Amino acid sequence: MKVYLRNDELNYAPIVEAEVLNPLRTQSINLAFIVDTGFQGGVLLPLKAYLMLQLHLMEEGKAVGKLASGAEAELRVSRAAVKLDCWEVECKAYTTVGVRRPLLGREVLKETGLLYEPPLKLQLLKLFTQ
Amino acid sequence: MKIYAVLEGRTITSIVEEAVRAWIAGRGDYEDVSTWARLEEEYRRNVKALEGLRGDRGFALVCRGRVVGVFDSYYEAARKALELNAGEALIVNLSERRIVEELELGLPW
Numbered sequence: 001m002k003v004y005l006r007n008d009e010l011n012y013a014p015i016v017e018a019e020v021l022n023p024l025r026t027q028s029i030n031l032a033f034i035v036d037t038g039f040q041g042g043v044l045l046p047l048k049a050y051l052m053l054q055l056h057l058m059e060e061g062k063a064v065g066k067l068a069s070g071a072e073a074e075l076r077v078s079r080a081a082v083k084l085d086c087w088e089v090e091c092k093a094y095t096t097v098g099v100r101r102p103l104l105g106r107e108v109l110k111e112t113g114l115l116y117e118p119p120l121k122l123q124l125l126k127l128f129t130q
Numbered sequence: 131m132k133i134y135a136v137l138e139g140r141t142i143t144s145i146v147e148e149a150v151r152a153w154i155a156g157r158g159d160y161e162d163v164s165t166w167a168r169l170e171e172e173y174r175r176n177v178k179a180l181e182g183l184r185g186d187r188g189f190a191l192v193c194r195g196r197v198v199g200v201f202d203s204y205y206e207a208a209r210k211a212l213e214l215n216a217g218e219a220l221i222v223n224l225s226e227r228r229i230v231e232e233l234e235l236g237l238p239w
Contacts, residue, residue: 024208038236047162056169057193057219058208061229068236076169077231079204094233097166098155103236 012118019083022053031102039105042091050095172218193219
C-alpha cells in the first residue's frame with residue numbers, strides 16, 4: 001500500500017494505492033484510488049475491475065448516485081474489502097459505465113481517518129495509531 | 131430549453147449538440163456498454179424472480195432468473211454464486227428487501 005500526493009496538474013490529488021478484494025477474498029486487484037470526500041460509498045471501480053473481482057456474482061442491488069452537478073447515475077452495488085497494510089476495511093463497491101478513475105470514499109475514510117495537508121502530508125491516520 | 135438558450139446567448143442546436151456529446155462521453159467504451167447491457171438483462175430477470183419470494187429472514191440468492199435458495203449469511207450465498215458462475219447474481223437481505231439505494235457520488239469522475 002502507498003499513500004501519496006500527486007501534483008502533475010492535479011493540485012496535490014490524494015492517492016491511495018491499495019489492494020481491493022472480493023468479499024470471499026478469492027480475487028484481488030491493485031488499484032490507485034483517488035480519495036474523494038464527496039463520495040459517500042466505499043469504492044467506485046471501473047466496470048472491468050468490478051468484473052475481474054467477480055462482484056457481478058455477489059450484487060446487492062442498485063444505487064442511484066447523485067453527482068455534484070445534479071445529474072444522476074445508475075450504479076451496480078456489491079461488497080468488497082480494501083487491504084491497507086496489515087488490516088482490511090470492508091465496504092460497499094460500486095460501478096457504472098464510464099468510470100475511469102477508481103475512487104475511495106467516505107465509507108472507508110470513516111474507518112481509516114484521513115489527514116490531508118498538502119503539499120507535504122497525506123496520511124491514513126488509524127494505520128499509525130493501531 | 132429555449133429559456134436557457136436565451137439566457138446563455140446560444141442556439142438550440144448548440145445545446146442539443148452539447149447534450150449529445152455529454153451523452154456519448156458518459157457511455158464509456160463499447161465493450162463496457164455491451165457488458166453493462168448483458169448484466170442488465172440478467173439483473174432484470176433476477177429482480178422479477180425475487181418478486182414472488184416470501185419470507186423475511188436470511189439472504190436470497192437469485193441467478194439465471196430463479197431463486198437458488200435462502201442462506202444464513204451473505205457470504206454463504208456468495209460462495210454458492212461463485213460455484214454457479216451465472217451471468218449475474220443478486221443477493222438480497224430478506225429482512226430489508228431494499229435493492230435500490232441512494233448515495234452522494236461527488237463530482238463526475
